[in-house]
Amino acid sequence: MRDLKKSLLQDLANCVVEMEEERVQEVASRYIENKFDALEGINEGLAKGMEQAGQLYEEEEYYIPELLMCSDSMYTGLDTLKPHIVRSEESEKYKAVIGVVEGDTHDIGKNLVKIMMETAGFDVIDLGRDIAPRDFVEKAKEIGAQIICLSTLMTTTMVGMEEVIKILKKENIRDQFKVMVGGGPISQNFADKIGADAYTNSAGEAAKVAKELAWEGTQC
């Protein structure tokens, strides 16, 4: 049984890396039929495959077309697994605003983080991509979010992240929100420099940290 689960997880990852959009659906269905945990299927299967694809991209084995095909396979797998996720039973639901900063339209990373946060029990408002700094702040205020998540894949748009924090400070509401940043060119160093509350380098990690931050936020 354990071995079957392990091999299906491995298979899910492989389907993503090898861009097998049709097969990923079969594997995901088999995984669910065997009553394995859907969330784990995403975390340890699909997301692992996407991570490997990202690694191959770094190594210039994969290029943008390959990444796009991999993410298509990942989404197909997600469609099958997502309805079976058992949500964590939280008395209070935390809220988060997420989006890709202005000037950037790459949203694979952001979509993954969103899914992981939803599965961790967050209400996630997805603003989409190419979002102006002001819009993040307005939406966060409107829904009373605890967390603002900013994502980018491009170096040219990193300043937009800093701008969000500046707006929060200017309006004297910086301490009402936790700001998380992530994406290809982002580092802990950069997060520190602009005064973000957290940097995470994977979707799973982002969801975990978001939960800690949201909890922290309600304690003070």
Add this chain to the structure above:
Amino acid sequence: MLKDKMTPMERAIALGKGEKVDRLPCNPNVANGVARIYGCKISEFNTSAKAIANAQIASYRRFGYDGVRIFTDLFPWAEAIGAKVNFPEDNTADLQRPAIDDISKISQLQPADPYKDGRLPMHIEAMKYLLDEVGNEVPCAGGVVGPFTNAFFLIGIERMIKLFFKNPQAVHKLCEVSLETCIRYAQAIIDTGLTPTISEPMSSCTVVSPKHFREFGMPYLKRFVEFINSKGKGVTMHICGKTDKIWEDIVSMGVAGFSIDNVVDLKKCKNQIGDRVKILGHVDPASIMYGGSPKDVRRAVVECVQQAWDSPKGYVIMSGCSLPVETPFENIDAMMDTTREIGYPVNIEKLDRMLRD
């Protein structure tokens, strides 16, 4: 501002013959920023051939660089085949929707007629004005997006990418329509008396793998370059982003010049292919030309010249890509002035001194 002793045309001719010149050629690649010098909105380039030409001429006269080109955005050819383009009032045009949204419609696509379709006739007309006004003092070019890149805009970028894997035959069909359009347009450029230059951003290894480039891009680009060469014209090609893995392919197509992005190693490029093509490049258009100071520009120009001035087939100081529209004039001046200060023949000790200043 230092003064030039030769016109760009005199300089180009002398360089071609291996004769003495006053300085290296330099082309900052001002692009639609010419609207800021001429004092018009960029959207005027969508409707007025005169505005396109006059803005180019105004910018050339202001800075004195070594080439002018009629080229406003990446989409006139796709538009002429049926794509829809967005025209912001004062920024560069953008693709709104591709010519077709499904491969079943590929057979509906017809190659564009440069004298009839979309903005192409207006661009040809702008070329005439340009040539009449400054053709005897500066080399004039007509820019064209290459057949591979243009094919993406016919069906949409994501759809095209998926076809690489799912329907290679469809990719070839799109490239064929694209190529025929490019060939007709290049013929019109040549008939008007200018020289074609090719922009091929999608061929970049930053976008597609060398494998896909060789399968889908290269065959059509090669035919395009061969067509231009058969009309007695050499052609320069620009590819953005990383290109080192396809340098040999580019050389084998028979281009006369290759314009490189700032992410590429200029010296390595010179060493590898400088014996077969002229190298143009590669001052960083964003962080240096747009975001830097004149001093940063001066340093960057000197560093480029150090790396490539002795390239066997020639070297042109250029930006790594088209300049952002709002690039400060003083930075473009600094690029030209540094080129003038360096002079020719290049003295490497002087370059060292300039970096220490």
